[in-house]
Amino acid sequence: MLFDGYQRRIRYLRVSLTDKCNLRCVYCMPQEGVEWLSHDEILRNEEFVHLINLFIEMGVEKVRFTGGEPLVRKGFLHIIQMIRAQHPHLEICVSTNGVLLADYLESLRDLRVEKLNISLDTLDRRRYERITGSDALANVRLSIEKAVAMGTFNIKLNAVIFEETLSELNELVAFAAENNVAIRFIERMPFLAEDKTQRFVSSEELLKELHRVGYLERDCRSDTNVAKMFLLTRPDGKKLRVGIIPSVTHKFCGRCDRLRLTCDGHLKTCLYATSEYDLKSLYRQDVGDAVLKKIIFNAVNEKPFEHKITCEQYSSRGCASILSIRTMSKIGG
Numbered sequence: 001m002l003f004d005g006y007q008r009r010i011r012y013l014r015v016s017l018t019d020k021c022n023l024r025c026v027y028c029m030p031q032e033g034v035e036w037l038s039h040d041e042i043l044r045n046e047e048f049v050h051l052i053n054l055f056i057e058m059g060v061e062k063v064r065f066t067g068g069e070p071l072v073r074k075g076f077l078h079i080i081q082m083i084r085a086q087h088p089h090l091e092i093c094v095s096t097n098g099v100l101l102a103d104y105l106e107s108l109r110d111l112r113v114e115k116l117n118i119s120l121d122t123l124d125r126r127r128y129e130r131i132t133g134s135d136a137l138a139n140v141r142l143s144i145e146k147a148v149a150m151g152t153f154n155i156k157l158n159a160v161i162f163e164e165t166l167s168e169l170n171e172l173v174a175f176a177a178e179n180n181v182a183i184r185f186i187e188r189m190p191f192l193a194e195d196k197t198q199r200f201v202s203s204e205e206l207l208k209e210l211h212r213v214g215y216l217e218r219d220c221r222s223d224t225n226v227a228k229m230f231l232l233t234r235p236d237g238k239k240l241r242v243g244i245i246p247s248v249t250h251k252f253c254g255r256c257d258r259l260r261l262t263c264d265g266h267l268k269t270c271l272y273a274t275s276e277y278d279l280k281s282l283y284r285q286d287v288g289d290a291v292l293k294k295i296i297f298n299a300v301n302e303k304p305f306e307h308k309i310t311c312e313q314y315s316s317r318g319c320a321s322i323l324s325i326r327t328m329s330k331i332g333g
């Protein structure tokens with residue numbers, strides 16, 4: 001089993017399969033776009049599988065596939081097939097923007113993917129296009145509704161908190177309630193220069209607005225390592241689970257049990273860590289699994305207790321603590 005220097009057991013690996021995406025979300029990529037990694041820089045299918053297997057051998061029990069957008073990765077399903085064949089009891093999850101998801105749902109069900117996190121920042125078509133750069137909201141809604149109808153997935157909707165989110169809370173909550181899925185609101189984490197000009201909206205501000213949408217009860221028993229959970233009862237009597245992920249204002253780092261493997265084969269022990277560990281180059285040099293495991297072990301031992309992001313004021317200047325050496329699209333959501 002893997003324990004870091006603060007005796008937190010590491011159980012969870014997030015794997016970015018690609019830096020490419022079919023959307024251009026404003027909180028993920030700079031307006032001018034990004035330069036994609038070359039084909040040779042990206043891990044091959046069998047390399048992903050080999051490295052993931054090492055983490056599982058060292059105690060990881062849950063793997064979440066992310067991107068970029070994982071569904072645009074050629075061989076996406078093949079990677080999951082190989083992992084599932086070797087690890088029948090592993091918890092496998094997928095984070096996606098939902099645009100292409102409808103066509104993959106049956107395959108994901110057959111591979112016993114358990115959890116789907118689907119991005120849904122707005123239900124307004126024009127606003128969705130402003131945020132993502134694409135008129136694809138109808139595709140996302142179709143994917144969500146089809147996934148719900150299949151009845152086999154644990155589905156969470158993820159909404160990054162913008163100032164406009166506050167005025168759209170009722171619609172987002174109603175959509176989640178109608179589809180009987182949880183919705184989680186995520187504080188916007190600063191990765192781009194553009195974030196300096198955006199007003200940061202805290203989870204406390206969002207909670208005040210949620211109290212106006214319905215009767216809100218804290219549900220500590222349902223808390224996850226990252227989310228504070230609530231039960232919201234709407235005026236029509238419908239209930240739904242609402243999560244708040246206060247990534248900036250209330251660090252949940254003390255419970256962190258995760259690592260990240262980037263699409264170019266680097267291990268990150270914290271989302272905001274500036275240090276990375278190049279597993280791909282060592283693997284391609286054929287140093288052997290014992291050496292790779294030692295690198296992983298040492299990296300985990302050096303995992304920081306918490307990130308250093310702070311928002312000193314929630315004014316129109318926004319949150320300008322930009323520490324990451326990569327944009328979110330290159331790290332993996």
